[in-house]
Amino acid sequence: xxxxxxxxxxxxxxxxxxxxxxxxxxxxxxxxxxxxxxxxxxxxxxxxxxxxxxxxxxxxxxxxxxxxxxxxxxxxxxxxxxxxxxxxxxxxxxxxxxxxxxxxxxxxxxxxxxx
Amino acid sequence: xxxxxxxxxxxxxxxxxxxxxxxxxxxxxxxxxxxxxxxxxxxxxxxxxxxxxxxxxxxxxxxxxxxxxxxxxxxxxxxxxxxxxxxxxxxxxxxxxxxxxxxxxxxxxxx
Numbered sequence: 001x002x003x004x005x006x007x008x009x010x011x012x013x014x015x016x017x018x019x020x021x022x023x024x025x026x027x028x029x030x031x032x033x034x035x036x037x038x039x040x041x042x043x044x045x046x047x048x049x050x051x052x053x054x055x056x057x058x059x060x061x062x063x064x065x066x067x068x069x070x071x072x073x074x075x076x077x078x079x080x081x082x083x084x085x086x087x088x089x090x091x092x093x094x095x096x097x098x099x100x101x102x103x104x105x106x107x108x109x110x111x112x113x114x115x
Numbered sequence: 116x117x118x119x120x121x122x123x124x125x126x127x128x129x130x131x132x133x134x135x136x137x138x139x140x141x142x143x144x145x146x147x148x149x150x151x152x153x154x155x156x157x158x159x160x161x162x163x164x165x166x167x168x169x170x171x172x173x174x175x176x177x178x179x180x181x182x183x184x185x186x187x188x189x190x191x192x193x194x195x196x197x198x199x200x201x202x203x204x205x206x207x208x209x210x211x212x213x214x215x216x217x218x219x220x221x222x223x224x225x226x
Contacts, residue, residue, distance in 0.1 A: 002159070033214075042202060042216035042218055042219055043159065043216050044216075045214060087149065088156065090158045090159075091158075092158070102147075102214070103126060103149060103161050103164060104151075104159070104161065104214065105161070106158030106159050106160065107158050108156075108157050108158055109157065109158050110154065111156065
């Protein structure tokens with residue numbers, strides 16, 4: 001299995017809702033990432049988990065809460081989002097965190113719309 | 116943190132070879148150069164990675180001069196399906212925080 005699977009593909013939520021995005025990989029990768037991508041912009045790094053521990057939080061607002069239950073799963077819990085948080089949320093994994101030859105495998109993304 | 120500069124957009128015709136250059140003047144000694152391709156509403160996909168000289172795989176070649184301050188992604192005989200955004204990433208030499216995407220190059224292949 002060489003894929004990163006993200007669910008749901010599309011999500012519409014109100015500003016008072018609580019929802020979660022899920023990401024799964026079975027490649028034995030020990031680093032997992034959340035990126036946010038707005039239309040016609042490059043992906044922006046949000047969080048990095050390394051060996052199931054949060055290693056990087058790029059000053060992301062607390063309405064985004066990541067969770068890594070085990071080495072194969074990564075969640076992004078969403079609460080009290082704003083319309084400007086509407087974006088494509090990408091999950092990625094790599095064999096390890098950082099390192100010169102690190103190659104990321106990305107999922108197809110979850111398209112989030114906040115009303 | 117190595118910053119990259121790429122052309123914003125390029126046009127080409129089917130069957131032509133396309134070369135996309137990325138500048139990375141402050142590349143560090145232990146940085147690698149990695150290229151990704153992204154189609155609309157999909158995640159980026161790894162194309163090729165190199166450290167120096169030339170690397171070739173089944174889809175592309177990567178040329179890196181001796182000073183490593185730039186690199187060129189070469190796509191042979193492009194087709195309409197190669198229309199996508201191409202990103203050049205440099206690093207990381209340490210933390211994954213340095214896995215930062217530049218603005219990318221929108222390649223449009225015309226019939």
